[in-house]
Amino acid sequence: MATEVTMPQMGADMTEGTLVRWLKQVGDQVNRGDIIAEIETDKATVELEAYDSGIMAQHSVKEGETVPVGDVIALLAAEGESVPDNVAHKPPAETPPRRMIEEPQPIAQATTQTTTASTTEVASAEKAPPPPRGAEEAHERIAPEGNGRVLEREAGARQRVSPVARRIASEAGLDLSAIRGTGPDGRVLRRDVEEALRAHKAGEAPAPPVRERELAPAAVAPEARPAAAPGEVEPLSRMRQAIARRMLMSKQQQPHYYLTLDIDMTEALEFRKQLNASASDDQRVSINDLIVKACALALDRHPKFNAEFTEQGLRQHKDIHIDIGIALDEGLIAPAILDVRGKGLGAIAADAKDLIERAKNGRLTADEYSAGTFTITNLGNFGVETLIGIINPPQAAILGVGSVMDQPVVRDGEVVVRKMMKVALSADHRVTDGAEGARFIKEIQGLLENPVSLAL
Amino acid sequence: MAVEMRMRDALREALREELLRDERVFLMGEDIGGYGGSYAVTRGLLDEFGPERVMDTPISESGIVGAGVGAAVAGLRPMVEIMTINFSFVAFDQIINNASKFLYMSGGQFNVPLVLRMAAGGGSQLGATHSHALEGLYAHFPGLKVVCPSNPADAKGLLKQAFRDPNPVIFIEHSALYGVKGEVPDDPDYRIEFGKARVLREGTDVTIVGYAGSVHQGLRGATMLEEQEGLSAEVIDLRTLRPLDIDTVIESVKKTNRAVIVEDDWKFGGFAGEISAQIMERAFDWLDAPVARVSGKDVPMPYNRNLEFAALPSEEDVVEAVLAML
Numbered sequence: 154m155a156t157e158v159t160m161p162q163m164g165a166d167m168t169e170g171t172l173v174r175w176l177k178q179v180g181d182q183v184n185r186g187d188i189i190a191e192i193e194t195d196k197a198t199v200e201l202e203a204y205d206s207g208i209m210a211q212h213s214v215k216e217g218e219t220v221p222v223g224d225v226i227a228l229l230a231a232e233g234e235s236v237p238d239n240v241a242h243k244p245p246a247e248t249p250p251r252r253m254i255e256e257p258q259p260i261a262q263a264t265t266q267t268t269t270a271s272t273t274e275v276a277s278a279e280k281a282p283p284p285p286r287g288a289e290e291a292h293e294r295i296a297p298e299g300n301g302r303v304l305e306r307e308a309g310a311r312q313r314v315s316p317v318a319r320r321i322a323s324e325a326g327l328d329l330s331a332i333r334g335t336g337p338d339g340r341v342l343r344r345d346v347e348e349a350l351r352a353h354k355a356g357e358a359p360a361p362p363v364r365e366r367e368l369a370p371a372a373v374a375p376e377a378r379p380a381a382a383p384g385e386v387e388p389l390s391r392m393r394q395a396i397a398r399r400m401l402m403s404k405q406q407q408p409h410y411y412l413t414l415d416i417d418m419t420e421a422l423e424f425r426k427q428l429n430a431s432a433s434d435d436q437r438v439s440i441n442d443l444i445v446k447a448c449a450l451a452l453d454r455h456p457k458f459n460a461e462f463t464e465q466g467l468r469q470h471k472d473i474h475i476d477i478g479i480a481l482d483e484g485l486i487a488p489a490i491l492d493v494r495g496k497g498l499g500a501i502a503a504d505a506k507d508l509i510e511r512a513k514n515g516r517l518t519a520d521e522y523s524a525g526t527f528t529i530t531n532l533g534n535f536g537v538e539t540l541i542g543i544i545n546p547p548q549a550a551i552l553g554v555g556s557v558m559d560q561p562v563v564r565d566g567e568v569v570v571r572k573m574m575k576v577a578l579s580a581d582h583r584v585t586d587g588a589e590g591a592r593f594i595k596e597i598q599g600l601l602e603n604p605v606s607l608a609l
Numbered sequence: 610m611a612v613e614m615r616m617r618d619a620l621r622e623a624l625r626e627e628l629l630r631d632e633r634v635f636l637m638g639e640d641i642g643g644y645g646g647s648y649a650v651t652r653g654l655l656d657e658f659g660p661e662r663v664m665d666t667p668i669s670e671s672g673i674v675g676a677g678v679g680a681a682v683a684g685l686r687p688m689v690e691i692m693t694i695n696f697s698f699v700a701f702d703q704i705i706n707n708a709s710k711f712l713y714m715s716g717g718q719f720n721v722p723l724v725l726r727m728a729a730g731g732g733s734q735l736g737a738t739h740s741h742a743l744e745g746l747y748a749h750f751p752g753l754k755v756v757c758p759s760n761p762a763d764a765k766g767l768l769k770q771a772f773r774d775p776n777p778v779i780f781i782e783h784s785a786l787y788g789v790k791g792e793v794p795d796d797p798d799y800r801i802e803f804g805k806a807r808v809l810r811e812g813t814d815v816t817i818v819g820y821a822g823s824v825h826q827g828l829r830g831a832t833m834l835e836e837q838e839g840l841s842a843e844v845i846d847l848r849t850l851r852p853l854d855i856d857t858v859i860e861s862v863k864k865t866n867r868a869v870i871v872e873d874d875w876k877f878g879g880f881a882g883e884i885s886a887q888i889m890e891r892a893f894d895w896l897d898a899p900v901a902r903v904s905g906k907d908v909p910m911p912y913n914r915n916l917e918f919a920a921l922p923s924e925e926d927v928v929e930a931v932l933a934m935l
Contacts, residue, residue, distance in 0.1 A: 315897040317866045334897065341868055343897045585928065 155207045155234060160220050163194050163519045170194050171219040171391075172226060177209045183229055188198035190226070195395035196486055197524050198515035199263040205229055221328045230279060236564040290412040313340035321346045327353070392484040403546045406460075408582040411541055412590050416598045418557045418572045426496065435506055436499040440574075441531050444554060445475050445501050445606045447600040448478035452527055456592040459526050461547045462583045476545060479512045488517050489525035489546060498607060533557060533574070541577045550590070552597070611762075611792040619761035619793045620650045620726075620782065623751045623768035624688065626797050628658050631686055631913050637673050638690030638726075645663040647692050648728055660742040670700035678707045678777075681723040686772055694729035694781060695739050708777040720775040720826045724768075729785040730822050731921055737909035740917075741871035744821060745880025748850035754778045754803060755850040757933050759824035761791040763848055766801030774803070783822040783873075804852030808861065810845035816861040816868045818849040820882055820900060823922060826903070827843055830871075831926025840931065850880060862888055866897035869930045871922055876904035883915065884910030898934035903927050 160170050161583055173191040177183050183203045188236040190201045209231030209327045214226040236595035314322075318341045325346075332349050333596045389397070421443055429437045452459040452473050461468040473494045476487040488511075490496070511517055531554035540553035553576065560573035578594045585593075600606050614622075627634045635653060639902065642665040645652030655663040665672045670691055677689040691697045697704065704705045711721045732738030748755040754776055758764040764782070771778040793799075806886050809824065810831055819827040831842035843861050847854065864869045868888055870881035881902040908921040 235836070315866070316893045317895045317897045320894040341900075 155231075157225045157228040158201075158203070158205075158229060160214075160222050160224050160226050161192070161200055162222045163200060165524075167194050168223045169219050172214045172216055173198055173215055175212055175227075176200075179209050179212060181209045183207055183482070193391070193515070194471070195391045197512075197517045199519060203229070207231055207232075210234070211493050216279060216283065221330065223330055224328075225250055233329060242315070251402040258590050264288050268473055310384075313338055315340055315342050317343045318346045321350075322369060325350055338476075373548065376507060392481075392486070394543055396484055397548060401584070403544050407544050409544060409545060409579050410582050410587055410590065411577055411579050412587065412594050412596050413575060413577040414560075415537060415560075416576055416601050417562070418574045418601060421601050421604040421607075422557070422572055424607070426564070427593060430501065432502075438498050438502045440533065440557060441477065441529065441554070442498060442502045442505055443601060443604065443607060444503070444529055444531070444552070444576075445477065445595075446496075447497055447597050448475060448527060448529060448552060449473050449496075450600055450606070450609075451593055451596040453494060454596060455587050455589065456549045457589060458580065458593050460549050460584055461526075462581055463547075469583060472524075472526070474524045474526050476528040476548075477508070478528065478530035478542075480511055481513060485510050486522065487528055487530070488512055488521040491520065493590070501573045508607050515558055539575045539577055544579055544581055548581075549584040550578060550593075552594075553577040553579065611788060613790055614648065614761055614793050616758075616761040616764045616782070616788065616789050616791070617648055617650050617787040619765040619791075620768055622650065622655070622793070623653065623765045626658070627653060627686075627769060628654070628662060630679060630797075631772070633686040634688065635664065635680075635685065635689045636803065637664045637666050637677060639666055639668055639673075639692050644700050646690065648782070648784065649786075650726075650782075666814055670696045671703055671772060674700040674703040676886050677723045677725070678703060678721055680709065680837070681708075681721045681777075682698055682711060682719045686722055686724075688724040688726060688772070691727040692918045693735075693739055694727040694743050695741050697725075697743070704747075704753070704779075705750055709713070709750050711777065721777045722772075722775050723777045724771045724780055725777065726768075726780045726782065728784045728787075729781045730785055731905075731910045731917060732785045732822070734910045734914055734917060735784075735910075736835070739915060740910035741747070742821075742905065744781050744850055744926050745872070745874050745883070748853075748883075750878055752776070753795040753851060755781065756803065756848070757781045757821040757850060758848060759783070759821055759846050760784065760789060762793045762799075763801060763807075763818075763846070767803070767848065769798075770800040770803060771800055773800070781821065785822055786825075800928050801848065801851045804854050805854050806845060806848055806854035807846045808857065810842070810844040812841035812865065814840045814867065814915070815842045815863055816845065816858065816865045816935070817842050817844045817845070817869060817871060817927060817931075818858055818910050819871040820850060820880075821902075822873055826922055826924045827869075827925035829873045830887075830931070833924055834931055835846050838932065839930070840889065840935075842931065847884075853884075853887075855884070855891070858884065858888065859891050862892045863895045867904060867931070867934050868896075869901045869934075871903045871929060873921060875899055875907055876902050877907055879904055900913070901930040901934055903930050 154307050164257045171193040173193045175190050177187065177189040183189055183206060185203055185206045187203045188200045189203045192199050209227060210230035211228040213228065214220050248501060271282060280332060302400065312330060313334060315336065319329065321343060327346065327349060332341050334347050335345055336342040348524060403461050425438050425440065432438065456469055459470050459473055461470065467554060471559055472492050474489040474491050475493050476489045478487045485594045488508050490501060490508060493501065496504070508521065526547065527548055528542070528551040530540060530542045532540045533556045536556050540555050542551040542553040555575040557572050558573045561568050561571050562571045563571065576594065576597065578590050636654065641648060641651040642655040642660065642663050644731060650664065665934065673689050680687045681717055684874040697784055708721050708723055711719050716760060730742050744755055744757045747753055748823070756767045756778055758767050768780060771780050781790065796877040809828060812831065817827040827844045831844050834842050845858055845861060870884050872879055872881045874880055881904055885900040885902060903922045903926045905922060909919055911917050912922055
């Protein structure tokens, strides 16, 4: 039997992906581990590895096409095997029903004094991936009511779908993952699919753009947005949508408190100069690398800032993965330098350079954009004095970093000029209190002001 | 015109009409003459047609089936009655190795137009060795036709058709149905083509497939489903297992998306498995639930009356199977 290749889920809230490019053409031999395609997600272009071997028998999805997670995108056949036509992914015709079940996308709400550095996904290993958000909403929308036999499907479990339900959904281009089954063991039956189709038909009357106009006033202050004439709404890029969704989530669900502090970077800059005098190009240490190292050490000593709030309790992360905010033309991305605890400054510097390079090319791995446990966002290069970040959910804190500036300060009763840098800690008050935050940020300050400790 | 009669009478009418129609037709069997047959199907025929055409035989199933095969090959149209299907085991070699293969192994030279009537099924406290449901077993063999009517009209029409068929026909009569009454057309040429299932009751929610005795559990189950659950069940009587009218079943399943097969036979390796597999092969994309089988329990038939009923499929079992797939 032909093996189905499906649109992978590369982040907890990824619901669909775009097939950018096929790297294996129909007829090509595919070996397990081969890169067969490039997939664009909300955040990056990711290479799709084959999990099976075979002959590429069919591209069910064309380049440039966007399909829901789990949809068949290709078929791999065994040698000499023929592939039936009806397995083909049906591109959504006319009004794709999926449009109906997408969650509302809030319009970007960033304001001038607040910059964000958070678009990454965090999905710790022990946590079962939650169902796609869009799917969840669709459940609420189209699950038949009043049936006492509705069974909740366990996250990650194979969805049971009767053959006839699968066929009807496939013919209608309906996303099955969005349908709750009412049959034995939660099986999606014909009646469930037909109910969903009826619900879609009932809701199809308004054209999609109407929804955006309806949502806009709720998500953004009226004066911040010049009234766009109908038809002038520019569609949000996938990255923009992700940023909007995640920042809104953070501000709605994570009560922030803020602490700011001046750090004297004079010694650190001198230390850096000495390090770089003898370092090779790829190991040249930036100011941000010093801050990453200082944060890694501070997080090790204040582990609550390397944790995550859940309803069940505080989830403490074993490893320290520090996200660094990287501004791209199309938006912002914050991939992680992985496992920072064990890394020296040279390794951090090399990793950071590599990460920035690949982020610009859209070639990050899934881990790098989903594993972060703490974020540093730095607008020092732009001459910004203070940056107060929005926490990158579900992390516990973010450190905003401003420019290093010559400032007059008082030392031993004398006014002297020192290289000063303002940092701001935004922390989730559900996880820590201000005093803990103060000790944490003072730790960072102490480390940077005595930079020899960073070499350890 | 149609006349109400019991199934045994309908069968007798068919035999009588065939004896009258074709002088090559004759009957052989244990106690079919003077005694009128264990189930009184042949009562009166000895008097009417004489001992050359209605022959009492010794208790030797292998011998009488072998004689029937020889007579058929020689150009006669014999009907051999095996008192009950359980005794056909003794004649198995004649049935399987001779009757079913003669045409093939003679390179098409010799047909075996033999009608083998047998009473089958449980429910009458006849014990483990006398209560077999073997329709599916005989349907396994290419070269045999297997007919299993569920009502008097079908019994007559199918038996008359069996005499016109050029191949060996295993004609299985469910012993619990001999007394069942029904309208039977009195047209002397009334026949029912083999391989034509009949939709006894139309429905939209589930297809219940049965044959012989199990058709009645299916029908009663359908009534219960309608009265108690408001469900609409379609009931199909296969009438012949070879040839099998799977098209009618598939067409129905495509409408209802669910199927339950009911049979007295054991589930393991039974005929319901064959129907189930064909539905899966041909209507997979129309199924809303796995095909269910309501079959006899996997034990030799108990003699105790309560245990015997427990071992046989019931209409309650049918209802339960349907509700489990909704």
